[in-house]
Amino acid sequence: MNGIKILVVDDEENIRFLFKEELEEEGYQVELASNGFEAIDKVKGTKFDVIVMDIKMPGMDGIQALNEIKNMIKEQPVILCSAYGEFKQDFSSWISDAYVVKSADTGELKQTIKNILNI
Amino acid sequence: MNPVELLGNIIEVSHSNLEITSRIKAVLSTMSQGMDFDEAIVFTSDQDKRLTCKFKNPKSTLYKILDRYRCYIGEGIIGSVAQKRIPQYYNNKNIPPRFGCLFYPELDSLVEKYKAFAFLPLSDDSYIYGVLVLCSSGRRFITDAEKILLSIISREIGGVLRINDLLLSSKKRIGELATLSELGKILSSNAEPQALLKDIGLIIAKSLNALFVTIKLDHVFLRAEPQRYTYGILDQPIENYVNELEQEALRQKKTVSLRNHGQAEDDISSKYSLYATPIMSKNRILGTITICGGRSQRDYAFEENSRYLINTFANYIANGLENTLLNTKLKDVIKDLNNAQKRIINQEKFKSLGEMTANIAHEIKNPLVVIGGFTKRLAKKMHMNQTESRYIDIITNEVLRLESILNDVLNYVKDTPVPDETCNMNDCIDEVLYLFSSDTTWDHMRILKMYDKNLPSVPCDIQQIKQVFINIIINAHEAMNGEGTITINTEKTIMDNKQFVVVSIADTGGGINPSVIDNIFNPFFTTKERGTGLGLAISNKIILNHDGKIEIENVVGKGATFFVYLPVKNHTNREELL
Ligand SMILES: Nc1ncnc2c1ncn2[C@@H]1O[C@H](COP(=O)(O)OP(=O)(O)OP(=O)(O)O)[C@@H](O)[C@H]1O
Ligand SMILES: [Mg+2]
Ligand SMILES: [Mg+2]
Numbered sequence: 007m008n009g010i011k012i013l014v015v016d017d018e019e020n021i022r023f024l025f026k027e028e029l030e031e032e033g034y035q036v037e038l039a040s041n042g043f044e045a046i047d048k049v050k051g052t053k054f055d056v057i058v059m060d061i062k063m064p065g066m067d068g069i070q071a072l073n074e075i076k077n078m079i080k081e082q083p084v085i086l087c088s089a090y091g092e093f094k095q096d097f098s099s100w101i102s103d104a105y106v107v108k109s110a111d112t113g114e115l116k117q118t119i120k121n122i123l124n125i
Numbered sequence: 126m127n128p129v130e131l132l133g134n135i136i137e138v139s140h141s142n143l144e145i146t147s148r149i150k151a152v153l154s155t156m157s158q159g160m161d162f163d164e165a166i167v168f169t170s171d172q173d174k175r176l177t178c179k180f181k182n183p184k185s186t187l188y189k190i191l192d193r194y195r196c197y198i199g200e201g202i203i204g205s206v207a208q209k210r211i212p213q214y215y216n217n218k219n220i221p222p223r224f225g226c227l228f229y230p231e232l233d234s235l236v237e238k239y240k241a242f243a244f245l246p247l248s249d250d251s252y253i254y255g256v257l258v259l260c261s262s263g264r265r266f267i268t269d270a271e272k273i274l275l276s277i278i279s280r281e282i283g284g285v286l287r288i289n290d291l292l293l294s295s296k297k298r299i300g301e302l303a304t305l306s307e308l309g310k311i312l313s314s315n316a317e318p319q320a321l322l323k324d325i326g327l328i329i330a331k332s333l334n335a336l337f338v339t340i341k342l343d344h345v346f347l348r349a350e351p352q353r354y355t356y357g358i359l360d361q362p363i364e365n366y367v368n369e370l371e372q373e374a375l376r377q378k379k380t381v382s383l384r385n386h387g388q389a390e391d392d393i394s395s396k397y398s399l400y401a402t403p404i405m406s407k408n409r410i411l412g413t414i415t416i417c418g419g420r421s422q423r424d425y426a427f428e429e430n431s432r433y434l435i436n437t438f439a440n441y442i443a444n445g446l447e448n449t450l451l452n453t454k455l456k457d458v459i460k461d462l463n464n465a466q467k468r469i470i471n472q473e474k475f476k477s478l479g480e481m482t483a484n485i486a487h488e489i490k491n492p493l494v495v496i497g498g499f500t501k502r503l504a505k506k507m508h509m510n511q512t513e514s515r516y517i518d519i520i521t522n523e524v525l526r527l528e529s530i531l532n533d534v535l536n537y538v539k540d541t542p543v544p545d546e547t548c549n550m551n552d553c554i555d556e557v558l559y560l561f562s563s564d565t566t567w568d569h570m571r572i573l574k575m576y577d578k579n580l581p582s583v584p585c586d587i588q589q590i591k592q593v594f595i596n597i598i599i600n601a602h603e604a605m606n607g608e609g610t611i612t613i614n615t616e617k618t619i620m621d622n623k624q625f626v627v628v629s630i631a632d633t634g635g636g637i638n639p640s641v642i643d644n645i646f647n648p649f650f651t652t653k654e655r656g657t658g659l660g661l662a663i664s665n666k667i668i669l670n671h672d673g674k675i676e677i678e679n680v681v682g683k684g685a686t687f688f689v690y691l692p693v694k695n696h697t698n699r700e701e702l703l
Contacts, residue, residue: 018491018495020491020492020495020499021491021494021495024494024495024498024499024502027502028498028502061649067649069649069650069658089490089491090648101647107532108490108491108494109494109497109525109528110493110494110495110496110497110498110500110501110521110524110525110528111497111501111525112498
């Protein structure tokens with residue numbers, strides 16, 4: 007797990023904090039961004055193995071950020087993680103590599119990351 | 126007759142209780158006898174600055190000729206006396222031919238027998254009422270003393286004419302006031318505009334003795350077709366003249382009549398007098414009112430009166446109408462407001478279901494995730510006894526339970542089976558369109574409905590289906606920037622041996638950009654600054670859940686048509702299962 011970098015993008019500080027702790031515990035290196043602009047800035051400077059992206063954020067939202075990032079780095083894996091449960095399938099088949107409904111149980115998120123990383 | 130006695134007689138009749146015309150005739154008769162005048166004729170001045178032969182002594186013969194022409198003030202001897210208000214005296218040697226006026230060709234032969242002439246102004250200090258014309262065959266001249274006597278008598282006649290004028294005008298005013306007060310009563314009543322205009326027409330027609338009165342209201346004002354209300358009979362070919370005159374009145378923004386309107390060569394203008402005036406309030410044109418009077422030979426009064434009255438009426442009507450319509454509008458608005466309030470709440474609910482979901486998700490779900498997430502972390506980090514870990518378990522489980530309740534709320538398009546109840550899509554669309562009926566951004570939208578009257582009902586969740594149509598119709602409205610035509614067509618069709626109802630919604634909004642058309646059903650895909658991009662995604666999901674489908678026909682540059690297919694029979698219904 008050493009050296010695997012994950013970017014968590016969410017506008018809620020406590021969510022960022024929760025994901026950071028949970029993912030660091032798994033051995034990942036975690037960086038944080040609080041909206042789409044910050045995320046793009048980070049992606050420009052660092053190569054991330056996975057990006058976990060919230061959808062509804064002020065400034066630039068997750069869908070826009072995702073599109074821009076995919077335009078910059080075509081093969082960049084992105085997991086959308088939002089409160090909407092409705093469009094799970096639409097999202098995964100449309101633009102993002104996976105879609106996870108935000109939950110207090112971070113098991114699904116962790117498993118999805120592993121799937122993408124093939125570990 | 127001695128002058129004092131004569132004057133006494135004259136004053137007696139002129140102050141008598143006789144009717145005005147009789148009084149003047151009596152004065153003329155008395156003075157012509159008493160002072161040996163064969164002719165004693167009174168011209169009165171009309172509002173159009175012309176002099177009309179009005180009264181005469183019984184013996185008068187010149188009257189017949191003088192009566193034929195109305196001379197202008199300033200024209201000939203008679204006209205110049207009226208203008209200068211100075212008496213003129215002539216004898217048979219110096220009297221100008223035809224009294225200085227070209228229009229009395231036969232006059233000279235008749236005048237030959239007269240030797241003395243007097244032309245006296247009938248005026249008071251401020252106003253000229255007419256001219257008194259006197260001719261005598263028996264006397265050669267008029268003495269200075271007689272001139273004084275004549276000036277006193279002419280003043281006396283002027284006084285009677287003045288009283289006559291006042292009387293007539295006050296009668297007229299009283300009539301007008303009565304009319305206006307009647308109009309006022311009607312206008313301040315809460316009658317519907319239609320009834321109101323009918324009454325107005327009647328009152329005006331009666332007060333002016335008009336053949337017909339027609340009021341045309343502008344469509345801008347009524348937000349409908351232009352409407353005409355006529356009292357009396359308005360038929361062809363007069364109607365053409367009325368239409369033309371109305372246009373002219375609107376163009377000039379003032380009263381116009383057929384006469385000064387132009388060259389009406391045919392007999393219309395000689396048979397009728399038409400007046401049209403714009404009904405304007407605060408520079409807004411509400412319509413026109415046109416009055417038609419028969420043109421009787423001598424009805425100059427109608428012309429003069431109408432011009433003034435029609436203006437007054439128009440002002441009155443304008444104010445009244447504005448009030449009445451405001452009133453009616455107000456009532457409507459109040460009535461609508463209650464409905465609209467309900468509708469807006471509905472509409473908002475439908476329109477922003479996507480946004481609402483997003484908000485709920487963030488307002489409740491995020492904190493919930495945080496609480497639950499950290500509770501779990503707490504449990505991991507702490508060494509707890511049995512009781513403590515039971516507490517922690519309770520919190521975690523309750524959070525997860527709340528989360529799943531919330532997920533149910535958020536997934537409002539549930540994969541629940543479509544209910545058994547059936548709905549008619551024609552009614553469904555009508556109910557949806559009703560939501561927009563009080564929305565002013567829909568004022569320039571045209572909705573064409575082409576319903577199949579025999580449309581079968583379909584099993585559906587009516588609230589969800591309504592939401593689909595709302596989304597599609599709002600998209601159409603947005604694509605056309607609120608201006609264009611939405612054509613809604615319903616029909617039945619067969620696909621794969623199954624019966625379907627198809628609702629198509631076509632707009633004239635220029636169509637969908639081909640580069641984005643593959644994405645429009647994707648959640649959060651939007652090309653709008655303030656769109657959430659959920660409308661079609663949700664709609665698609667709803668229709669798929671109903672075993673139907675949405676298809677698009679897109680003509681770039683023209684518009685898009687959305688076809689919503691719904692099965693008439695639920696394919697997984699009991700019959701098939703049995
Ligand atoms: N009738 C139409 N004409 C042209 N483009 C359309 C039409 N209907 C939809 N679109 C395109 O499809 C996109 C997605 O529509 P959709 O209803 O899903 O989202 P939206 O209207 O942008 O936002 P909202 O969530 O407020 O409905 C629109 O942004 C628009 O570009
Ligand atoms: Mg967010
Ligand atoms: Mg929409």
